[in-house]
Amino acid sequence: MRTLPLDSAAVTAVDLSAAYPWPVDRAWTRVAMLRSLDGGVAGADGRSRSISSDTDRVVLHEIRRLADAIVVGAGTVREEPYGPMRPDAETVAERARLGLAAAPAFVVVSANLDLPYDAPMFTGSGVRPVVVTADDAPAGAVDRAREVADVVALPRTGLGGRVITAALHDRGLRRLLCEGGPGLLHSFTSDDAVDELDLTIAPVMPTSHGVPARGNAPLSPSGFRLVGLLEHESFLFARYLRLTPPNPEDSA
């Protein structure tokens, strides 16, 4: 056990792109999570923004900046106004140098396809969104999704984090940022499909009205080790990497 000096790594003094690197040689799945002190995932309004901060949004922006795809669950898309992503010219140029599309694609995971198709993430994204669903989804709902997104239909049985990430890798989407919510996160962690966990702890405790984290989730089979810890205005930004080396076959 050791004590971390509180002033050693204030977010504002840090090169965030160096603090949140992507590996260059393999597919990678990072998860970004924001939690209140009591483990809540949203404030009284049901949205995570109300427990966030300007600096938290700056860190999330960096975590997203060079991703191939931002993967979210349907519950979050129904609750939060998402997208579109509009990277600045400098970021677009950097992405081009790395062989990435101009912006990350939004990927929404939904079994029942009851999604807000008029939302900016579907109507305003420069890169066509992807909807991942089960292969027994109703045909009419699939047709509606296809009007605004590419649809990837996977077998309902075993539709978890590893199957979803493999399907996205097949589409050339290798740098994956899963932004939750708790339901999708459960699918990813219980399937041991997470390489990196970027956790923000917000110094607030809105339990009485906030949305709690999902309970009774199975633990990820791989443990995680802390590789970075930043602080700003009592928000903590922790970066964890999985302990177990990933299966080389997963990174092809």
Ligand SMILES: NC(=O)c1ccc[n+]([C@@H]2O[C@H](COP(=O)([O-])OP(=O)(O)OC[C@H]3O[C@@H](n4cnc5c(N)ncnc54)[C@H](OP(=O)(O)O)[C@@H]3O)[C@@H](O)[C@H]2O)c1
């Ligand atoms: N603090 C944070 O970091 C953070 C981040 C994101 C969201 N949130 C908050 O979390 C809350 C929403 O929580 P939630 O658990 O409902 O959100 P969610 O995880 O975004 O959505 C759950 C839904 O995603 C779909 N889904 C997830 N895993 C699936 C799988 N393996 N196969 C098929 N479909 C799958 C299902 O959609 P269908 O129902 O369409 O079948 C499921 O009902 C909101 O209050 C939001 O603000 C917080």
